[in-house]
Amino acid sequence: MTGGESDRFHERLRAFEGRPAATAGRGKDAVNEAMIRHWCEAMGDTSPAYTGPDAIAPPTMLQAWTMGGLSGHTDRSSAYDELLALLDDQGCTSVVATDCEQEYLRPLRPGDEVTFDAVIESVSPRKTTKLGTGHFVTTRMNVRANGEPAGIHRFRILKYAPAARPERGREARPLPERGHSGAPSRPRPVINRDNQGFWDGVREHKLLIQRCTACATPRFPWLPGCNACSSPDWDTVEASGAGTVFSYVVMHHPPFPAFTAHEDPAEAGGPYAVALVELAEGVRMISNITGVPYDKVRIGLPVQLEFLRVDDSLELPVFRGEAG
Template identity: 45%
Template sequence: MSAFLTELKAFEGRTLTPTTWGPDEVNIPMIRHWVETMGDTNPVYLDDEAARATGRDGAVAPALMAQVWTMRTFTDKMANNDPSQVWTDLIATLDGEGFTSVVATDSDFEFFVELRPGDRVSLTEVIESISEEKKTGLGVGHFVTTLKTYRNGDDEVVATQRWRTLRFAPKPAEKPKGLRPRPALNADNAFWFEAAKEHRLVIQRCSTCGTLRHPTGPMCGACRSLEWDTVEASGRGTVYSFVVNHHPRIPGFDYPLVVATIELEEGTRLVANMTGVTPDEVEIDMPVELDWIDADPDLTLPAFRPAAREEH
C-alpha cells in the first residue's frame, strides 16, 4: 500500500459531518412543493384523512425527502464553511495529490421511520471507506463512500444513506489536432486532388507522346504539347529516398513523421507520407503499396505502406 493510500485510509471511520440538525421542521408547504415537482399524487403526503385511512396518525413526508430536511441553507453554503475539520483535511489531502474534481456516482438509501410535520431531523456522516486508486473515464481517482444517518427528535434512525463520490484528477484537455496545411489548388493540379478524394491515384499523361509526368503541369516536357489526360496508377512502387521529420511540429501531423519519395512502377515519383511503419523500419528500395490519409472532409492524400509479402 502506498504512503498516500495509507494516509487516505486513516480517514476511514472518522466523522465527516458531526450531528447537525436541519434548519426547519418537517412542514406541509415544502412537502407540497416536492410532490408537485415530482408529480407524486399519493394523498397520504398532504391529506390527514387519507393518511389515517392507511393506518397512519396523519400525513407523512415522502421518504426521499429525508435529505431535504437537513440541507444547509443558502447563507451557510455561501459562507463556504466546511462541516468539520475532518472534511477540510480530507479535501486538502486529495487536492494535494491532484484529485481536485468531484462527481457523485451513486446513492443507496434505506428507510426505517416515516416523518410527520413537526418532526426535526438530524444528520451524522461518517467516512465508511476510501478505495485504492481507480482509472475511470473522467480520470484517475479514489471513490469515497460515506454513511449518512438521519434521526428524528426521539433519536430514532429515520434513514441511512451510503453516498459515494469520485474524487479524481481530471484528464488534461486534449488540444485539437488541427488541420493539415491546404494545398495551393490551381487549374493544373485540381484534378489530381479531386481524384484523391475518390481514393484514385492518377498520373498526368501527354496525349501527344504518351509521356507520364508528376508533378502536374500545363505542358509536356518531352514534346511541349498542351494536350493531356490521365491514367490510374497501380499503387505499387518502391522507396526512392526518405527523411524522418521531428521538428518543427506542425498541427495536423503525427511525429516522428516519415516523408518518402516513392517511385511508382509506372516510372513517375511523388512525395508522400509512410504509414504502418516505424522510422527505423524504412529502407531504400523497400516495396510499398498505396494507402490513403483521409485528413479531414476536404482533404485526402495518398500515402504508402510496406507492401504485403506474397505467400507461396
C-alpha cells in the same frame, strides 16, 4: 504515481475511515407540509399518503431535511476537510457526485425535528475513469427524527485529477474494459436488497413486476413500499413481455463500443435507441430497442421482451421492435 506510492497514499486516505464528517447536525427546518408539497409537485407524485392529517413525507426526501442550503452547516468536521485537502494536494482538485443509497427506518411526518451525524465510511483505491484518476469517498449519514432513528443516507463522490483533453482534431476514443471473450463490457447494474429479486428473475428469463398485496397496484422499478397506499407488503407477477414505446431518445455521443444499435460488432459504438417502454401490465421501464435501426424507432412502436447477453457475465432485458 507508481504502484507503491499509490498504495502508500491510499493507506493515508484510509486513516480517515471511521472519522466523523459531521456531528450533532440539525435540520434547518422541521419536516413541513410546504416542502413536501413542492417536492411532490416537482416529482409529479400525487400519492394521497403525502397529504391530509396523517401525511408522511416522501421517503426519498430523507436528504432534503439535512441539507444546509447556500449558507451551509456549522457541524461539518475538520476530518472531512482535511481529507479533501489531502486529495487536492495530489492533484485531485475536481469533484463529481456519483450515487447515493438510502435506507428508511421510519416515516417522517410534519413537525418532526431532524438531527443527524455523518461518518467517512470508505475511501477507495485509486481509480481511473473517463473523467480522470482519483478516489471515491463514501460518507454515511445517520438521520434521526425527534431522537429516533429514521434513515441512513450514503453519499459517494469522486475526487479526481481531470484527464488531459485530446488535441482538437485528434480526439481518440478511450479503450473500453473487455470481458473474457475480448468483447467490450457494459457497465454493471447496481444490485441491492431492494431489487435483488428483479435480477434473480432476469437470470431465469423472467421480467418480474412488483404488485402491492394491499391495493393490487403494480410498480416498476422495484421499491420497498407501495407509492399508492404505502403498504410494505407485495408479491410479483411475471410480465407478458408485450409493450409499446412511450418515449425514446437516440444516443449519439459519447460513443461507447459496448452499446450497439444493430447487434453487429461492426456497428459497435454507433448511435442506439433508449426507450421508455409501456408494458401491457401498466408500468413503464427503460431499456434498449433492438431489431430495428435507431432511426426507425417511433412512439407507439410495438415491442416484445427478449433477453440479450451483452458480454460474458451479463444478460439484460431489452425490447425488440416490430418493424412496420
